Amino acid sequence: MIIVMRSGATAAQLDGVREQVEGGGGTRTYVVRDGVRAIIGCLGDADALAEHRAGTLPGVESLTPWRTPYRLAGRQLAPPGGRTVVRIGDGPGASVGGPTLLVIAGPCSVEGRDMLLETACGVGRAGAAALRGGAFKPRTSPYAFQGLGLDALRWLAEARRATGLPVVTEVLDPRQVELVAEHADVLQVGARSMQNFPLLAEVGRVRRPVLLKRGMSATVTELLLAAEYVLARGNPDVILCERGIRTFEPATRNTLDIAAIPVLRGETHLPVIVDPSHAGGRADLVAPLAYAAIAAGADGLIVEVHPRPASARSDGDQSLSLAGFAELMRGLAPFAAAAGRALAGPPAHGPLTNEPPEVRALKGRLGRWGVLKDAPAAEAV
Numbered sequence: 001m002i003i004v005m006r007s008g009a010t011a012a013q014l015d016g017v018r019e020q021v022e023g024g025g026g027t028r029t030y031v032v033r034d035g036v037r038a039i040i041g042c043l044g045d046a047d048a049l050a051e052h053r054a055g056t057l058p059g060v061e062s063l064t065p066w067r068t069p070y071r072l073a074g075r076q077l078a079p080p081g082g083r084t085v086v087r088i089g090d091g092p093g094a095s096v097g098g099p100t101l102l103v104i105a106g107p108c109s110v111e112g113r114d115m116l117l118e119t120a121c122g123v124g125r126a127g128a129a130a131l132r133g134g135a136f137k138p139r140t141s142p143y144a145f146q147g148l149g150l151d152a153l154r155w156l157a158e159a160r161r162a163t164g165l166p167v168v169t170e171v172l173d174p175r176q177v178e179l180v181a182e183h184a185d186v187l188q189v190g191a192r193s194m195q196n197f198p199l200l201a202e203v204g205r206v207r208r209p210v211l212l213k214r215g216m217s218a219t220v221t222e223l224l225l226a227a228e229y230v231l232a233r234g235n236p237d238v239i240l241c242e243r244g245i246r247t248f249e250p251a252t253r254n255t256l257d258i259a260a261i262p263v264l265r266g267e268t269h270l271p272v273i274v275d276p277s278h279a280g281g282r283a284d285l286v287a288p289l290a291y292a293a294i295a296a297g298a299d300g301l302i303v304e305v306h307p308r309p310a311s312a313r314s315d316g317d318q319s320l321s322l323a324g325f326a327e328l329m330r331g332l333a334p335f336a337a338a339a340g341r342a343l344a345g346p347p348a349h350g351p352l353t354n355e356p357p358e359v360r361a362l363k364g365r366l367g368r369w370g371v372l373k374d375a376p377a378a379e380a381v
């Protein structure tokens, strides 16, 4: 239930209503303001009791039932302006959910320090506003490359210092949330973890935005209820990601649910981005899916990019080369303009610290597309 207070209601009246509603235990309140009035969302399983008591209290204008099972994620408690804008990174950083599209790019897995710095410089130069890279990888086979863990986290933090790009990486285990949050600007919860409720609760406790990917067999409602777990723990910064769902169609790795973008935008105030890489599973499908996503109203993209896709240790088939990513960004501009959006571009402030000499040296070795001029030839996977 939602309690709308009168425009002239006093702070004492607001406190009185909250105390009454919360008094019985089992119900928490959450207050937003629409400019003139306070609106109290009652969260819990004792709504009926709360309604019975609250209707007669001083200062109350009206009671409205919840329209959706997700409360904080739903539109009834949307912030002023109707949409949540999530800020990413400290300082100037980047943002998503406003007029500017957020493009996150980088390798599926962090495979080493040089390849990460090389990719970071390349995608930043092409206009990405954030860097992705997996340190802990959820792999279908226990024998597949599982990521480089803490070393990868340290290189991600170094890549941020060198380029100014905020970094996004996946957290798989509730026990690693703090460690990952120390190194990354955004915590990714992957498709396979979308309903790992202890993990959702744990990322709900930290002060880092959460990139929540839709489970491969999850409905839109289930995605929004997963987001609700994070919001209910006190973290308001959730970015939703449509990354394709499993269907009977084997021509693509998943089926990009384009309709989910406008559906989500109608259901929630949270930003919605699209992952065309995992959706299609093929590098040649990334650009058309990305353009479709932007045309359908997505707030941004997360794209896999590798300097030498043929030798990638995970998801090489769907990874763009640095030149391919630069081409994608050029092709995106008219779609962004048609959707009334601007492209963010790399951080105007450049590197966050004085570049260490080895990073400067590495940048000197980058060729036209940001690829290392003296890179080893691609090895067969």
Ligand code: PEP
Binding pocket: 108, 134, 138, 189, 190, 191, 192, 213, 243, 275, 278
């Ligand atoms: C990834 O981003 O590399 C990843 C594993 O994505 P998803 O969880 O969407 O499969």
Ligand code: MN
Binding pocket: 108, 109, 278, 304, 314, 315
């Ligand atoms: Mn991947």
